[in-house]
Amino acid sequence: MIQGCTSDAGKSTVVAALCRLYARAGIPVVPFKPQNMALNSAVTVDGGEIGRAQALQAIAAGIPAHTDMNPVLLKPSSDTGAQVIIHGKVRADMNARDYHRYKTEAMGAVLASYARLRSQYQMVLVEGAGSPAEINLRARDIANMGFAEAVDCPVVLVADIDRGGVFAHLSGTLDCLSESERARIVGFVINRFRGDISLLEPGLDWLEARTGKPVLAVLPYLHGLHLDAEDAIQSSQSGGAxxxxxxxxxxxxxxxxxxxxxxxxxxxxxxxxxxxxxxxxxxxxxxxxxxxxxxxxxxxxxxxxxxxxxxxxxxxxxxxxxxxxxxxxxxxxxxxxxxxxxxxxxxxxxxxxxxxxxxxxxxxxxxxxxxxxxxxxxxxxxxxxxxxxxxxxxxxxxxxxxxxxxxxxxxxxxxxxxxxxxxxxxxxxxxxxxxxxxxxxxxxxSVDLSALREQSLDRVADAAQGLYDALQALQVGRSTSE
Missing domain, CATH: 3.40.50.880 (Class I glutamine amidotransferase (GATase) domain)
Incomplete structure (x- = not known):
């Protein structure tokens, strides 16, 4: 499971990159996000809707998008309410308090979808939502550590260095977790790095010494990607008349x-x-x-x-x-x-x-x-x-x-x-x-967006090869049959 210290840390892109790498290796792989909150959605082959990011990850994996890839989708209709979509279909409109109570039932849908995917694919790559350190959302959590604990899933924690404070994000997130949740984290990914890696190394050494966990990869800041955004509006592009x-x-x-x-x-x-x-x-x-x-x-x-x-x-x-x-x-x-x-x-x-x-x-x-x-x-x-x-x-x-x-x-x-x-x-x-x-x-x-998307998926996959290799070396998610 790929979790992030913050929203927009790069979880979706890391999962997409790993989907492409596992697919390249001939390993049947599927993306999965238990709960997504987004207004960018996609229509699936089974006639439902899921978050746009999971549809992109399905493309990276070379498989059709299916509602089991994102069993719970929340589409905000106001600051306090959202349309709740379960297995691709509208279930109800709920305010935040009502949905918090509904999470126990939603977890049943999440686990049912996960079980179906586990029976069909050798590798399930799970994307968290937001941050696991949101203390107020810990009760009945189905999106981050609540799910990881329920299915006994190892976790990789991603932080965005371009925002600043990356070491505080990673060590602070660990401090907010329970002992069993901290033990579940197998390593860190520092995302969107640009500059001289040698200048970062003292910080990496400090982080590993403080936490006892390895930095699995430092991923570069890649310019000019054409990948579907999960929710945030992409910055405007200029140049044409x-x-x-x-x-x-x-x-x-x-x-x-x-x-x-x-x-x-x-x-x-x-x-x-x-x-x-x-x-x-x-x-x-x-x-x-x-x-x-x-x-x-x-x-x-x-x-x-x-x-x-x-x-x-x-x-x-x-x-x-x-x-x-x-x-x-x-x-x-x-x-x-x-x-x-x-x-x-x-x-x-x-x-x-x-x-x-x-x-x-x-x-x-x-x-x-x-x-x-x-x-x-x-x-x-x-x-x-x-x-x-x-x-x-x-x-x-x-x-x-x-x-x-x-x-x-x-x-x-x-x-x-x-x-x-x-x-x-x-x-x-x-x-x-x-x-x-x-x-x-x-x-x-003219523009062929599909071709641009494929090129971008190959670029992020190439950049994440070191992360893939590190996970293979740790045998994270590998079955005894491999």
């Missing part, structure tokens, strides 16, 4: 939709957070949202509605994805309070459609063709749908795609506004090039 801006709404979901655009050499993509002036752009994209009505209210409070109207008057283009698509219509109804308080909210009125939130979530991996104005007849698209709402209206008569024979999405009569429920559309080179051409980019260059 074509400017795209995305409002960073409070409950933004699946912002991995924009990874291909961030990598495009002719594009500058920027997320605009609260309180910032809204700059001019060629294209504005309204992202997915876990709480469409609340994020629409946020947009209005930040001044986006008049800014979008001005943007369109001056010839700019506008795309809405999933929740952003719903915002473009005339009204969003949530009669049962699926995402928040029950009620209706007036939309931006830029597409002739309205949306009704429903209890059942649509989850599907899909493929089809681009049919929006100007799209080449041969332009293909692939992606996934993951949404609650159902949209109806005249705008749907001018679809964006045909998905498995059915029309999907909508384009406005003046060809300035486009909306779709399809996540991941920009990941496909054909669709990405066609959508950017529709928005006004004149370029023959």
């Amino acid at each position: 074509f400017r795209i801006i995305v409002p960073a709404v409070p409950r933004i979901s699946n912002h991995t939709d924009f990874d291909a655009l961030r990598a495009h050499p002719d594009v500058t993509l920027e997320f605009i957070g609260p309180g910032r002036p809204i700059p001019p752009a060629d294209l504005v994209i309204l992202p997915g949202s876990k709480n469409t009505r609340a994020d629409l209210a946020w947009l209005r409070a930040q001044g986006w509605e008049p800014a979008l109207q001005k943007h369109l008057r001056y010839g700019g283009k506008l795309i809405g994805i999933c929740g952003g698509f719903q915002m473009l219509g005339s009204v969003v109804h949530d009669p049962d309070g699926s995402e928040g308080p029950a009620g209706s909210t007036q939309g931006l009125g830029l597409l002739a459609l309205e949306t009704v939130m429903q209890a059942d979530k649509r989850l599907a991996q899909v493929s089809g063709r681009c049919v929006f104005p100007g799209a080449p007849e041969s332009a293909a698209v692939q992606g996934y749908e993951i949404h609650l709402g159902d949209s109806t209206g005249a705008a749907l008569k001018r679809p964006v795609f045909t998905i498995e024979g059915r029309p999907e999405g909508a384009v406005s009569e003046d060809d300035a506004v486009l909306g779709t429920y399809l996540h991941g559309a920009f990941d496909h080179p054909d669709a990405c090039q066609a959508l950017l051409a529709w928005a006004g980019l004149r370029s023959n260059r």
